[in-house]
Amino acid sequence: MSLFSNLYKGLLKTSSRFSDGVKSIFSGKKKLNQSLLDELEELLISMDIGHKTSKLIIDRLASIKFDKEVEHNTITQQLMDEIEAILNPVVQPLTLDKKPHIIMVCGVNGNGKTTTIGKLAYKYKEMGKSVMLVACDTFRAAASEQLNIWAERSSCSIVTGEHGSDSASVAYRAVSQAIKDKVDVVLIDTAGRLQNNVNLMEELSKIYRTIKKLDGTAPHDVILVLDATTGQNAYSQLEAFSKMVNVTGLIITKLDGTAKGGVVIGLAEAYKVKLHAIGIGESIEDLREFTSKEFAKALFNCD
């Protein structure tokens, strides 16, 4: 199966709503007028693109002179172009620049952090890299075992700490070891936390500072994992986590289970933060890197 058809399948719920929505607004040929633009804007807002970004897209569309009546295909193509232009500056797959390249992963409970780390570990192992997983979630009893399952699946090494122990000291021990062993990639899993939990948010910042003490350039990536199904809540999560750590990029999960895929576009436009990959399923191969063109096409079921 090609990369495109995988992406297409993963985004099916979102893309059906998008393309059906545009088709029903532009059934037959119509001349683009204000009321059609308003309907389109409502569709975009209902897709969790956010008010500001939806308006931006519609304003750009309105600035184009459509003299004749247009079909939904013409509007779809134009929307795809606008969305591609929004995503273009931010879509950027992860790159490994340092050795060890240290990636810290954070986010709200259940967003898919551990699963995403498992998928990344698999990807890097397939590329022939040595990978260390670090279980900095010492808070939840079963968290280390859960990460350990992923370590076994892709034959990675893993560093864990006692349940209830200081998570920053686990990070310290692991990163020191990784530097000594010249590991290629270190993936640090952290405990899920609500953005308003002050203590756990402070802890995250402590893990971050501890890693920096060992390598001033690290962590080289701080990935915030966002769950697409939470829609608008993703925006406030990004704001809250950015206050505690320097979030450098996003991975957006569970796009396979939701029609809220528009949140990807809203985040890209509103925060200009790098968008590395998306999760489109629970299994080890369900992480997708993409280009803005592929994503825009997949959003509208077009190939």
Ligand SMILES: Nc1nc2c(ncn2[C@@H]2O[C@H](COP(=O)(O)OP(=O)(O)OP(=O)(O)O)[C@@H](O)[C@H]2O)c(=O)[nH]1
């Ligand atoms: N459908 C789908 N499910 C996903 C995806 N990513 C993760 N999940 C599921 O989401 C659930 C939570 O995933 P975890 O990886 O445990 O999430 P977490 O952020 O580590 O959770 P905590 O450690 O409790 O904060 C699991 O059932 C995963 O299988 C995805 O891209 N698509």
Ligand SMILES: [Mg+2]
């Ligand atoms: Mg976890």
